[in-house]
Amino acid sequence: MKTYDCIIVGGGIAGLQAAIQLGRYQHKVLVIDSNDGRSTLCRSYHNILGYPIGISGEELRTIGREQASCLGVSFLQDTVIKAEKQNADFILSTVSHVQFLAKRLLLATGIMDTIPPFPALFPCLGISVYVCPDCDGYEVKDRRTVVIGNGNVGANMALTLTYWTKEVLYINHGGDQVDEELEQKMKAKKIPHINKRITTVNAEGEKLKSYVLEGEMEVKAEHSFIAFGKNKVKSDLAAQLGVKLLDNQHIVVDGRTKMTNIENVWAAGDVAAHSEQVTIAMGEGSQAAIWVHKSLLQN
Numbered sequence: 001m002k003t004y005d006c007i008i009v010g011g012g013i014a015g016l017q018a019a020i021q022l023g024r025y026q027h028k029v030l031v032i033d034s035n036d037g038r039s040t041l042c043r044s045y046h047n048i049l050g051y052p053i054g055i056s057g058e059e060l061r062t063i064g065r066e067q068a069s070c071l072g073v074s075f076l077q078d079t080v081i082k083a084e085k086q087n088a089d090f091i092l093s094t095v096s097h098v099q100f101l102a103k104r105l106l107l108a109t110g111i112m113d114t115i116p117p118f119p120a121l122f123p124c125l126g127i128s129v130y131v132c133p134d135c136d137g138y139e140v141k142d143r144r145t146v147v148i149g150n151g152n153v154g155a156n157m158a159l160t161l162t163y164w165t166k167e168v169l170y171i172n173h174g175g176d177q178v179d180e181e182l183e184q185k186m187k188a189k190k191i192p193h194i195n196k197r198i199t200t201v202n203a204e205g206e207k208l209k210s211y212v213l214e215g216e217m218e219v220k221a222e223h224s225f226i227a228f229g230k231n232k233v234k235s236d237l238a239a240q241l242g243v244k245l246l247d248n249q250h251i252v253v254d255g256r257t258k259m260t261n262i263e264n265v266w267a268a269g270d271v272a273a274h275s276e277q278v279t280i281a282m283g284e285g286s287q288a289a290i291w292v293h294k295s296l297l298q299n
């Protein structure tokens, strides 16, 4: 079984930034990544220092892998399905039946949004369809915006967006009931609420055009937000190791070191408890890596 000073599970934004930092200490590092994270979905990040016209998740990931590889970090495309403690080390098993031994473990496995499976939506993500108002509310400033979602989650998103635009419409595709109080708030903000399922998404490449609803009604939509809730937090491996989770399944970490309650297990990025943004994932990846290094020095 191959042994590494540190194995990073997850080669998204947090994992790559940690890999670069650990590579610069010249530790023996492996990144195992299944290549299906949020950063594989977003076609343009607009709020990152140095990229005023935006950069896609794929571009950032490619740059990050190249930068870390040049520092001697190894990469494997695979999915870790089991994590076990063996004395002071960790055994990781992948879906392809490979096992590795890690002296230190960093979980950077992220979360996954609930996105309805209309293929036409995916090329639009980050360009004309968004998920996070703190990231992309600015992109819909003074623009007509259609929220698609479920129940109260979608209603709250529609209300939040009125900070940027007066013209918001809510399609409750999921169909869960919206609380009366939120209905009243939407009424006060003149947000129409359509309680119908979407049957077709029309888009030209990255540009969203319209939603067709049951009954053939077509709603023009050039800018849209998705808000269904129930995002999947990928903290299963952490749970296997006895790592403390919040009720919402995010991993609890020490604010200074990013280490979890289990010695030598760290977590960084969206899977940990915080505000789910690229620059925060980078910061946490770096911070975790610095403390992984400090702990390796004590060996």
Ligand SMILES: Cc1cc2nc3c(=O)[nH]c(=O)nc-3n(C[C@H](O)[C@H](O)[C@H](O)COP(=O)(O)OP(=O)(O)OC[C@H]3O[C@@H](n4cnc5c(N)ncnc54)[C@H](O)[C@@H]3O)c2cc1C
Binding pocket: 009, 010, 011, 012, 013, 014, 015, 032, 033, 034, 035, 036, 037, 038, 039, 040, 041, 042, 043, 044, 045, 046, 047, 057, 078, 079, 080, 081, 108, 109, 110, 111, 113, 125, 126, 129, 130, 131, 132, 135, 136, 234, 237, 268, 269, 270, 271, 276, 277, 278, 279, 281
């Ligand atoms: C549509 C969209 C638009 C967004 N726009 C913005 C924006 O404009 N600005 C902004 O700051 N943020 C934005 N975000 C959020 C941003 O993408 C995330 O905050 C960021 O990707 C978090 O990085 P991460 O490394 O924690 O997770 P991810 O980037 O999701 O990476 C996690 C990685 O772990 C891998 N993984 C998970 N489990 C396993 C396993 N068991 N074995 C192996 N590998 C595993 C996944 O395959 C993935 O590659 C957006 C997100 C989406 C979906």
